[in-house]
Amino acid sequence: MADQGTESILQFAPFQSAVDEGFWHRLSSLKLNKLGIDDSPIPITGFYAPCSHPHVSNHLTLVSESLPSESSEHFRPEIIRGNRNRCPVPGILYNTNTLEGFQSLDKQSLLRAEARKIWEDIRSGKVDEDNSVLLRFIVISFADLKNWSFHYWFAFPALILDPPATLVGLKPAAQWFSVEEAESVTAACNDWRNMCSTTDVPFFLVSISSNSAASIRHLVEFDACRKNGDKVLFGFYDPCHLPNNPGWPLRNYLWYISRRWSLEKVQFFCYRESRGFANLELSLVGEASISNSQDSRNDQNMPNAVGWEQNNRGRKAPRCISLAKTMDPTRLAISAADLNLKLMRWRQLPSLDLNVLSSTRCLLLGAGTLGCQVARMLMAWGVRKITLLDSGKVAMSNPLRQSLYTLDDCLNGGELKAEAAVKSLKKIFPAVEAESVIMAIPMPGHPVPSQEENSVLEDCKRLHELIDSHDAVFLLTDTRESRWLPSLLCANANKVTITAALGFDSFLVMRHGAGPLSSSPEIKAKATNDLSAEIGALSLKDNIKGQRLGCYFCNDVVAPVDSTANRTLDQQCTVTRPGLAPIASSLAVELLVGILHHPSGIFAKAEFASSIDTGSEQPLGILPHQIRGSISQFSQMTLAGHASASCTACSSTVVEEYEKGGLDFILEAINHPTYLEDITGLTELMKSAASFQIGWDDETGDEDDFVEI
Amino acid sequence: MAESWDGTLSSTEFYVAASAFAQQWRKFNSSLPHWSWLPSPNRPPWIFHDNQVQRDGRGEHRYDFHVVYSASYRVPVLYFRAYCNDGQPLSLDDIEKDIPVNSAELITRSKWTFMTQQEHPILDRPWYTLHPCGTSEWMKLLINSDASIAQNPVTVEKYMVSWFSVVGQVFGLKIPFEMLDFAAT
Numbered sequence: 099m100a101d102q103g104t105e106s107i108l109q110f111a112p113f114q115s116a117v118d119e120g121f122w123h124r125l126s127s128l129k130l131n132k133l134g135i136d137d138s139p140i141p142i143t144g145f146y147a148p149c150s151h152p153h154v155s156n157h158l159t160l161v162s163e164s165l166p167s168e169s170s171e172h173f174r175p176e177i178i179r180g181n182r183n184r185c186p187v188p189g190i191l192y193n194t195n196t197l198e199g200f201q202s203l204d205k206q207s208l209l210r211a212e213a214r215k216i217w218e219d220i221r222s223g224k225v226d227e228d229n230s231v232l233l234r235f236i237v238i239s240f241a242d243l244k245n246w247s248f249h250y251w252f253a254f255p256a257l258i259l260d261p262p263a264t265l266v267g268l269k270p271a272a273q274w275f276s277v278e279e280a281e282s283v284t285a286a287c288n289d290w291r292n293m294c295s296t297t298d299v300p301f302f303l304v305s306i307s308s309n310s311a312a313s314i315r316h317l318v319e320f321d322a323c324r325k326n327g328d329k330v331l332f333g334f335y336d337p338c339h340l341p342n343n344p345g346w347p348l349r350n351y352l353w354y355i356s357r358r359w360s361l362e363k364v365q366f367f368c369y370r371e372s373r374g375f376a377n378l379e380l381s382l383v384g385e386a387s388i389s390n391s392q393d394s395r396n397d398q399n400m401p402n403a404v405g406w407e408q409n410n411r412g413r414k415a416p417r418c419i420s421l422a423k424t425m426d427p428t429r430l431a432i433s434a435a436d437l438n439l440k441l442m443r444w445r446q447l448p449s450l451d452l453n454v455l456s457s458t459r460c461l462l463l464g465a466g467t468l469g470c471q472v473a474r475m476l477m478a479w480g481v482r483k484i485t486l487l488d489s490g491k492v493a494m495s496n497p498l499r500q501s502l503y504t505l506d507d508c509l510n511g512g513e514l515k516a517e518a519a520v521k522s523l524k525k526i527f528p529a530v531e532a533e534s535v536i537m538a539i540p541m542p543g544h545p546v547p548s549q550e551e552n553s554v555l556e557d558c559k560r561l562h563e564l565i566d567s568h569d570a571v572f573l574l575t576d577t578r579e580s581r582w583l584p585s586l587l588c589a590n591a592n593k594v595t596i597t598a599a600l601g602f603d604s605f606l607v608m609r610h611g612a613g614p615l616s617s618s619p620e621i622k623a624k625a626t627n628d629l630s631a632e633i634g635a636l637s638l639k640d641n642i643k644g645q646r647l648g649c650y651f652c653n654d655v656v657a658p659v660d661s662t663a664n665r666t667l668d669q670q671c672t673v674t675r676p677g678l679a680p681i682a683s684s685l686a687v688e689l690l691v692g693i694l695h696h697p698s699g700i701f702a703k704a705e706f707a708s709s710i711d712t713g714s715e716q717p718l719g720i721l722p723h724q725i726r727g728s729i730s731q732f733s734q735m736t737l738a739g740h741a742s743a744s745c746t747a748c749s750s751t752v753v754e755e756y757e758k759g760g761l762d763f764i765l766e767a768i769n770h771p772t773y774l775e776d777i778t779g780l781t782e783l784m785k786s787a788a789s790f791q792i793g794w795d796d797e798t799g800d801e802d803d804f805v806e807i
Numbered sequence: 808m809a810e811s812w813d814g815t816l817s818s819t820e821f822y823v824a825a826s827a828f829a830q831q832w833r834k835f836n837s838s839l840p841h842w843s844w845l846p847s848p849n850r851p852p853w854i855f856h857d858n859q860v861q862r863d864g865r866g867e868h869r870y871d872f873h874v875v876y877s878a879s880y881r882v883p884v885l886y887f888r889a890y891c892n893d894g895q896p897l898s899l900d901d902i903e904k905d906i907p908v909n910s911a912e913l914i915t916r917s918k919w920t921f922m923t924q925q926e927h928p929i930l931d932r933p934w935y936t937l938h939p940c941g942t943s944e945w946m947k948l949l950i951n952s953d954a955s956i957a958q959n960p961v962t963v964e965k966y967m968v969s970w971f972s973v974v975g976q977v978f979g980l981k982i983p984f985e986m987l988d989f990a991a992t
Contacts, residue, residue, distance in 0.1 A: 117894040123932055154867055157892065374841075410893055419895045424933045433924050433933075440923070441940065 105264040108386050111338040113158050113235075113346040115144075115252040115407055119421055120162035122248050125193065125241055126425070132168050137199070140165065140191040143175040144235055145184040146300075148335040149370040152380060155345070156337035158187065158235065158254070165191075180294040182374075185335060189235040200240035200249055200416075205406060212236050213255040213403030220354050226318050229301040232350040238416075246425040251416040252407040256349040260401065261389055263352055263364075268342065268384035271367065275306075280378050282312040287333075287369060287376035290314040300335040301351060304367050320359060329365075331383065336368035344368045344382060353401070356388045363387055428528040435527065439480045449717045452480050454694050459483040461564055463539065463584055464574035465515040466490075467674075468598050470502040471683030472572050473523055473532075479691055483531045484523065485568065488515040489538040499676060535564065541579040545769045554768070555761045562587055570594040570690055573650065574683075582747055583764065585610065585649050589748035590756055592616040594693055594700050597650045598686040600674045605682040608724035609689050611647030611741050612700045614750035615757075647704055647723050648739040651747040675729050685725050692721040704738030746774040814943030814950070815881035820963045825854050825874060825883070828967035835983040842874075845929075867892050868905055870978065874967075875928050882942040883967060885974045886927050886934040899924075899935070907979045922977075937974055946970060 142165055144158045166173045177186045190212065194200040212234055218224075219231045239250035272280055283304060290296045296314075303315040305323040314333070315323060323330045332355055338345030348366060355364050368382040409417045423429060436452075443450040460476055462469045465488035473484055491512035497503040500515075502522040507513045516534035523532040537557050540546070546554045565571055565587045573581045573595065581597060588595040592613035599606045695718050696702040704723035722736035743749050755777060756763050766773050774780070816824060829842035842854045854874050873886040889897040889905065897905075899922070927934040949969055968986055 114892070116892055119890070119894060119896060120930065120932065121894075410891075417893055419893065421896065423898065424896060430933060437923050437925070441938070 105266060105387065108263045108265040108348075108352075108384075109343055110256075110349050111155070111340050111343040111345050112407065113146075113252075113254040113337065114155055115237075116157035116159045117248075117250065117419065118159060118161040119419075119424060121160040121164055122241070122419070122421055123425065124162040124165045124167075125191075125239075125248075126243055126246075128165060128168060129193070129241055129243065133193075135195055137193060137195050140193065141174050142189045142191045142237065143177050144187040144189045144233075146187060146233075146335070146337050147183045147185060149337050149339045149345075149380070150372055150374070151339060152372065153339060155339045158233075158252070158337070160189075160237070164189075179298060182291055182297040185230065185298040185300045187230050187233040187235060189237060192236070192238045194238070194240050197240050197242070197249065200238060203238050205238070205251075205253070208236055208238065209253050209255050209403055209405060210400075212253070213257055213405075214400055216255060216350055217257060217400050220357055225354055225358075229299065229317060232301065232354060233347055245420075246422040247418060247420045249416050249418045253405045254346055254407065255403045255405040256346065257353040258402045258404060259349075259353055259356070259388060263386045263388045266363070266385035266387055268344075268382055270341070270379055271381040271383045272378040274383035275378065276310060278310040279306055279312060282306070282310055284376045284378060286312045286314045291371075291376070300347065302333045304331040304333045305329070306331075331365045331367040333367035333369050336370050336382070338368070339370070339380070341382070344384060352386060352388060356390060360390055361388065362390060431527060432529045435480070435529075447717050449695070451695060455480040455691070456482045458570055458690075458694060459485070459568040460690075461485045461487065461568035461571045462574055463487050463572060463580075464576065465500075465502070465519045466496075466574065466576060467499045467679040468574035468600070468683050468686075469515075469572075470500045470519060471680050472574060472598070472686055473519065474501060474526070475684050475687035476690075477523065477527050477530055479687060482529065485533045485535060485564065486516045486519045487535040487537060487539075487564070488519070489536055490515045492518050499679065501680075535560075537561070539575065539580045540583055540764065540768055541577065542582050542767045542774060543579055543771050546765070551765065555765065558583065558761055558764050562591075565591050565593055568593065570596070570693075572686060572690075573597040574686075578650075581650055582767075585651055585747035586752060586756060589613040589649060590615075590753050592700065594690065595649070596686050596689055598682040599650075600678050600682060602673055603675050603678065603730045604726065604728040605678050605685075606724060606726050607682050607685040607689060608650065609647070609693060609700075610649040610748065611723075614646065614741065614748060614753050616700075646741040648741045649745060649748040652742040652745040653739055654746065678729060681727065681729075685727075689722075689725075692716070692718050696721050704736075706736050706738070744778045744780050746778050746780065749778055751778055812947065812950075814945075814947035816876075816883070816963070816966060817881065818876050818878065820966070821876040821883060824963050824965075824967040825876075827964035828971065829854060831968065831986050835986045839980075868897060868901075872978075873927070873929075873934070877928075877939050880939040880942060882939050882946065883970055884936060884939045884942075886925075886936045887978075888934045902935070906977060937977065942970070945973065949973065 142160065144160055144164060146158045147156050149156045163177070164175055166175050179186070192203060192208065194203065216232060216234050225231055234255060236253040236255065237250055238253075239248060241248050271283070275283055283306070286304070290299075290302065296302075299316070301317055303317060303320060303323060304312060305315050305319075305326075306312045306329040308327065317332075320330065332351065334347050334351055336345040336347070344366065345368065348368070351366070352364060355361055364386045366384055366386060368384070369376065370380040370382075371377055372380060406414060409415045439450070439452050439455075443452065458481055460481055460483065462472055462484065465473075465486045469486060469488065473486065476484055492500075492503045492507040492515055493512055494505075494508045496515075497505055497508065502519045503515075504522075507518040507522075514534070514536055516536055520532040520534040523530050537560060539561065540554050540557055561583060565584065571584060571588050571593050573584055575581060578599075585595065585597075588610060590613060592615075595610035597606070597608050597610065693699055693702065696716060702721050705720035706722065707720060720736070723738040725734060725736055727734035741748060743751075746752060752774070759766070825842075826844075829844075832839075833841050844854050868889055868891060870887060870889050874883050875886060876882075877884045889902050891897065922935060923938050924933050925936050925938075926932070946966070946969065950966075971980075
């Protein structure tokens with residue numbers, strides 16, 4: 099900049115703004131909770147301090163306290179004085195309601211209006227009392243609360259001196275002062291900065307007497323100091339770090355000095371710090387020459403003003419900041435939910451595979467007591483893709499037991515359950531990818547009138563496609579026969595299938611075995627390696643005993659029929675102890691997590707709590723086939739049952755028949771109660787073997803205990 | 808502290824430990840911003856240290872560090888945030904570029920320094936933090952494995968210095984050796 103001795107125009111380093119995210123947080127909540135569409139200007143307070151870093155300038159900073167609090171009556175920011183790093187500066191905020199409004203603000207006249215305040219404060223003498231008004235600033239903004247982005251633009255209005263001030267000389271203060279003076283100035287500045295009453299007063303006088311003793315005085319004492327014959331410098335807290343330029347506050351300061359005392363030569367002191375103490379190597383002293391033309395002394399003409407800040411690319415344009423990461427509740431919910439699971443992995447289960455969980459597509463058949471609870475448990479485990487299928491509406495009796503519904507869902511005839519459940523899931527966790535399917539599951543033994551045949555067949559096709567497009571299926575409906583078609587379709591598609599069923603005080607939770615036509619990776623590997631081609635050819639057909647686990651229907655000697663016919667209401671409806679459904683639902687979900695983490699997946703063998711031959715212990719524990727529990731006994735046991743060759747849902751006979759006959763086969767099964775029993779040989783079996791016993795492993799499950807609900 | 812010590816501090820002990828830490832920091836790290844107490848009636852005690860400036864080719868990044876006492880884990884917790892000059896917060900990716908390479912690895916691998924975003928207990932805004940659930944365990948290990956401590960029982964004053972020697976490392980904030988030495992005496 100200026101060489102010593104040769105005069106050049108004095109150039110100032112522009113003020114730089116910084117907005118703490120806390121400011122935007124408070125502005126957002128003010129806007130939402132108090133201001134609404136009121137867009138009148140808001141008084142705010144900015145803060146700055148002397149530069150304290152040799153390479154970085156201090157900024158004019160807005161923090162949350164810069165704004166009035168929502169409860170404040172006078173709607174002015176409440177400022178705590180006496181913080182050395184926070185010299186308060188008055189500002190004004192124009193926050194518009196729309197981006198268009200923001201763009202069309204008349205910036206020139208806003209700047210001029212604010213500059214006029216400074217000019218009037220100088221004329222009225224207000225600056226003498228509170229010199230921070232010289233630093234008045236403007237912020238215009240638009241808060242896009244939908245996207246958590248904030249457009250804003252600062253202006254630091256500066257009155258223009260005409261002609262501009264010229265620089266007589268500028269040096270580090272340490273070189274300007276004598277050694278004694280420098281020592282005394284340093285001590286005086288530190289005292290000023292350490293005094294609560296003066297630490298945030300940014301403009302002051304440095305008065306040096308003939309014996310090199312320096313003192314820091316208030317501006318109003320200028321005449322007294324001059325009378326003493328002291329050397330007087332105009333000091334200010336300089337936010338700028340540059341060695342050859344004073345910072346922006348000097349602009350209005352010079353204007354004020356020239357107007358107030360009509361000085362032509364002004365010695366100024368740019369006060370800078372390091373480590374909290376005055377640093378005269380970084381501080382500057384300069385001398386400016388101001389020509390006091392008639393014009394500038396003319397009280398009637400306000401000078402021109404400049405001061406809109408450049409953006410971070412150095413252009414005269416607004417800035418924009420995005421805070422979606424810290425403000426978007428959806429994103430916050432995701433990171434919080436992830437944290438819980440990650441902690442689990444970190445502390446207890448290093449092998450927990452969160453990606454598998456979040457990418458598994460789950461289909462829940464039934465959105466009642468079980469469906470609601472299973473959906474919640476799935477979300478708790480980090481499952482993100484959930485489809486709920488139900489044809490019913492939310493009834494008044496539902497919300498107490500069906501944890502996704504409230505009374506609102508029951509009004510006006512009730513919302514569709516699947517839709518209400520999805521809405522509720524999204525409310526609980528916005529990032530869930532939940533979908534609803536409204537349809538009834540076709541059931542055997544519930545004959546279809548011929549005019550409805552097409553729509554029933556359409557439903558069958560749709561269910562087939564739904565099962566194909568998901569990875570895991572939960573059977574959570576309230577009748578036994580409604581589980582038949584999904585069991586068959588899952589066996590056909592070889593999907594992970596989990597059934598939960600409730601009695602009055604007992605429950606069954608089980609995973610279905612693999613489909614009859616699938617082959618486990620182990621068997622395949624064995625077949626390619628083994629010399630015996632026989633085993634490979636046999637694959638996993640039902641006649642290989644002990645290989646395939648059963649499905650919900652494997653243990654039955656009757657095909658599913660209409661179980662609600664001829665039953666009293668208490669037998670049809672959910673008459674079950676309320677604690678049962680949450681227990682069974684939780685077990686069903688834990689079972690799924692176990693399958694997803696088991697190396698053999700759907701082919702995993704049944705494991706028991708007491709089994710000692712498992713060898714390969716999984717971090718999540720054993721993976722049973724069935725869990726049966728009774729609340730009346732407060733007991734629970736794990737069981738296993740193999741697939742039955744006569745099963746009406748998963749036997750190869752039925753699945754092959756379905757593959758061949760397709761929808762015709764389904765229609766046959768639905769309309770003719772004994773059709774399934776006939777083709778699977780159950781009819782034959784029942785006739786011939788009165789002593790038929792199902793192959794429970796140790797215990798004999800007593801199916802009659804189960805009232806299907 | 809006795810052998811059965813579980814690696815935690817009471818809130819009063821935290822106050823003592825953090826005050827001692829702030830004082831020593833001022834003495835041995837005078838070029839860095841100091842730690843100061845912030846008043847927080849009815850809230851957990853905390854100290855802060857704002858505006859650590861990191862400069863590189865991509866401009867200045869500012870780091871704010873807060874230490875808040877966690878009443879549930881009974882340990883100090885480091886909260887921090889990073890932002891550009893204009894206030895735009897840095898993403899975790901950006902932060903990982905700022906911190907020393909070996910710390911970045913430490914964060915992804917080590918179970919002692921699990922970085923996550925959580926609500927700042929006083930400001931009620933999401934800040935990054937090193938999760939405290941392992942702190943008492945590794946503090947116990949750290950203090951019990953120090954042979955010199957066998958002779959000189961650990962003082963509460965040393966707790967914060969030892970603690971910060973681990974968590975500060977993540978950001979390349981090294982504790983001067985003298986500070987550890989000082990704390991031991």
